[in-house]
Amino acid sequence: MMAGRRESFCLIDELASLNDRLLFAVPKKGRLNESALNLLAGSDIQFHRHNRLDIALVKNHPLALVFLPASDIPVFVGQGRVDLGITGRDQVAEHETEMPPTDTTGVVEMMDLDFGRCKLQVQVPERGIITSPEQLVGKTVATSFVNLAEKYFRDLENALKQDPTDNDDGKSALKTSIVNLGGSVETACALGVADGILDLVESGETMRVAGLKAISTVIESTAVLIKSKHVSNPSLIDLIAARIRGVINAQKYVLCTYNIERPKLEAACKITPGKRAPTVTALEEAGWVAIQTMVERKRIALVMDELTEAGASDILVTKIENSRTA
Ligand SMILES: Nc1ncnc2c1ncn2[C@@H]1O[C@H](COP(=O)(O)OP(=O)(O)OP(=O)(O)O)[C@@H](O)[C@H]1O
Numbered sequence: 001m002m003a004g005r006r007e008s009f010c011l012i013d014e015l016a017s018l019n020d021r022l023l024f025a026v027p028k029k030g031r032l033n034e035s036a037l038n039l040l041a042g043s044d045i046q047f048h049r050h051n052r053l054d055i056a057l058v059k060n061h062p063l064a065l066v067f068l069p070a071s072d073i074p075v076f077v078g079q080g081r082v083d084l085g086i087t088g089r090d091q092v093a094e095h096e097t098e099m100p101p102t103d104t105t106g107v108v109e110m111m112d113l114d115f116g117r118c119k120l121q122v123q124v125p126e127r128g129i130i131t132s133p134e135q136l137v138g139k140t141v142a143t144s145f146v147n148l149a150e151k152y153f154r155d156l157e158n159a160l161k162q163d164p165t166d167n168d169d170g171k172s173a174l175k176t177s178i179v180n181l182g183g184s185v186e187t188a189c190a191l192g193v194a195d196g197i198l199d200l201v202e203s204g205e206t207m208r209v210a211g212l213k214a215i216s217t218v219i220e221s222t223a224v225l226i227k228s229k230h231v232s233n234p235s236l237i238d239l240i241a242a243r244i245r246g247v248i249n250a251q252k253y254v255l256c257t258y259n260i261e262r263p264k265l266e267a268a269c270k271i272t273p274g275k276r277a278p279t280v281t282a283l284e285e286a287g288w289v290a291i292q293t294m295v296e297r298k299r300i301a302l303v304m305d306e307l308t309e310a311g312a313s314d315i316l317v318t319k320i321e322n323s324r325t326a
């Protein structure tokens with residue numbers, strides 16, 4: 001209790017002290033929280049968050065972080081109440097299905113952040129008789145993505161109505177009912193709440209353990225940086241975006257250096273073309289050059305094999321701490 005009284009920060013006081021600070025929404029919990037915070041740390045956005053307070057002033061920029069559920073971030077940014085945000089593309093799509101963007105509302109996607117990769121998939125019991133989403137028409141589907149589910153099944157229902165090959169076994173008149181669940185959606189079929197679900201899949205482990213299989217993909221998602229259509233300080237937004245891009249590129253690429261005889265240079269450059277072009281430096285030893293180039297981290301083992309095959313030697317791979325590239 002004493003600690004609570006000593007640290008008597010409250011949301012209203014913090015809001016009053018925001019002045020002209022740009023507001024940046026960050027997922028307050030869940031799957032995107034840790035990676036988003038790592039991205040801010042890598043971008044040198046320094047803040048101290050008081051216990052339970054969902055606003056934190058950034059020490060080294062005229063910026064304040066607002067910690068919100070990932071699903072609410074498109075609402076705040078879309079209305080221009082918050083300038084920037086990190087959330088999933090699936091959450092943006094869910095919001096925009098309910099509230100289609102206009103010239104002045106809705107969000108602008110600035111950057112793919114390369115984490116939080118998952119698919120929103122229609123799933124049904126593995127041992128059941130349903131093998132296609134059309135067979136779910138007229139049945140019950142549980143999800144946290146009610147707007148995307150409504151749209152997906154309304155579109156399916158309309159397509160079935162218009163299908164001339166449909167010998168109308170009654171499906172065309174049917175309406176699929178969508179049940180809104182807050183979480184643990186994968187339990188809905190086993191517990192008799194729904195015939196199928198619409199839920200996120202990353203590794204597939206949750207789906208497998210629940211005895212479900214995917215029969216269709218509604219959307220593929222990653223975390224994205226979004227901005228509002230009413231940004232107050234575009235130069236600060238650009239600075240923050242450039243820093244975040246630097247951190248992402250540093251995570252995505254490694255620096256590869258190697259030596260090669262000049263006649264083999266052209267073949268080697270085809271293997272490692274770099275982001276713009278490889279840096280080629282003459283070596284003291286006649287006929288040899290050194291190459292320095294950025295390579296996608298996920299391809300580096302294959303690239304090293306191919307370089308060795310092409311005659312490269314002294315291949316070194318180093319981590320990039322940060323970067324600014326076009
Ligand atoms: N298994 C996963 N792998 C990768 N990304 C995921 C995964 N599950 C969710 N995400 C991404 O993280 C976002 C937030 O999902 P999460 O389940 O963490 O929500 P949350 O903020 O905890 O909210 P709640 O649990 O209240 O629905 C999703 O919209 C999606 O973009």
Ligand SMILES: O=P(O)(O)OC[C@H]1O[C@H](OP(=O)(O)OP(=O)(O)O)[C@H](O)[C@@H]1O
Nearest residue numbers: 183184185200201202203204205206207
């Ligand atoms: O394919 P997987 O790697 O198993 O991940 C998929 C699971 O992750 C998410 O749920 P989360 O664990 O965040 O909890 P929730 O069910 O409460 O949303 C999602 O809703 C799936 O249930």
